[in-house]
Amino acid sequence: MKTVTSRDNPLVKRLHALSASTSQQRRADFVLAEGIHLAGSFLDAGGVPRQCVISESALDDVETRQVLERIASERIVMLPDALFKQVSTVVSGVGLLLLLDRETPPVPPTIEHDCVILDGLQDAGNVGSILRSAAAAGVRDVFCATGTAYAWSSKVLRSGMGAHWHLRIHEHVEAVDLLARLRVPLALTDSHGAQAIDATDLSGPLAWIFGNEGGGVSSAWREVDHLRVTIPQPGGMESLNVAAAAAICLFEQGRQRRAARR
Incomplete structure (x- = not known):
């Protein structure tokens, strides 16, 4: 020493x-x-x-x-x-x-499995919490679009609580490049006109995208075909924190898959 x-x-x-x-x-x-x-x-x-x-x-x-x-x-x-x-x-x-x-894994040429896309999230706590939920849910690839908080910052690492060691984290990903590689449906949450998440078939692989805390998912992602789900909120709140919404989506998908196996 x-x-x-x-x-x-x-x-x-x-x-x-x-x-x-x-x-x-x-x-x-x-x-x-x-x-x-x-x-x-x-x-x-x-x-x-x-x-x-x-x-x-x-x-x-x-x-x-x-x-x-x-x-x-x-x-x-x-x-x-x-x-x-x-x-x-x-x-x-x-x-x-x-x-x-610092690990810098290459972006796969094709993406045929579950993944999470972070589109311009600014809060380090939210980024770390979503990484933690993704790792716990068995997701392995997380793509951080340009403009997202630095995934390896000290604050994100603390919030992730060790999730980083179980994920492949790709930073500075551009929408055009990633969309060309996706072979699974894109899914996002929407509070208007979307189907309730527990009434939507989520049993197949999905690319979940979660957007900026204030502006939501950007137009580059919304302009392509995507699955829209809403999280019922009988208490009357307009929206959920993005990290909470991500956890609900990922674990509802897991619940449906376990139910299907039974």
């Missing part, structure tokens, strides 16, 4: 820049995953971190020590608590940060 005490150290300066700026994180070739849960889920998925950075006081934490036992000592760097706070991406954490290589 190496100890670094200077804020002028190149690693510390790089971490400080990344922790303070999502745009810097987007331009980097690695990502920051902070906290016990993210570190544990990454290691459980067979990942090997580029580097592990810990605070001095983190060594007093039992769970942190258990994580460190799974990482080669030459990859671990310890910072004094005050210095670690300067590079941390959370307000109050245990003092454990992993630097991970």
Whole structure:
């Protein structure tokens, strides 16, 4: 284990820049995953971190020590608590940060299975929650259209709670390119004139698209043939949060498939 005490150290300066700026994180070739849960889920998925950075006081934490036992000592760097706070991406954490290589899987030439498309979602919490629901529902490919919040930002990673390690996440996808590859129906939620989701056959593979929190799905997607479903809301609300709507859609599809098998 190496100890670094200077804020002028190149690693510390790089971490400080990344922790303070999502745009810097987007331009980097690695990502920051902070906290016990993210570190544990990454290691459980067979990942090997580029580097592990810990605070001095983190060594007093039992769970942190258990994580460190799974990482080669030459990859671990310890910072004094005050210095670690300067590079941390959370307000109050245990003092454990992993630097991970960012995965950039190629877009498949044809898409014949369930997938999720995020069209201009801006809120990192919503993006992370949808990634988490997609992973839990067994979806493997998520396509982030240009304009969507950076899927590997620290905020999205925390909201995703480890979902990233179970997904193939494709960023900067253009509608024209993706539509040419889709071999499954496109499905979206619509509060006007659509069929209730529980009365719609969702048993086949679908490409679910979820749009911007304010503007919804863009015209590039609406202008092609698509399946429109609505989520009944007897309580009288006009709409649902997009992450909640995505979870309902994905798990209703799963419910129908389980019912069909029975």
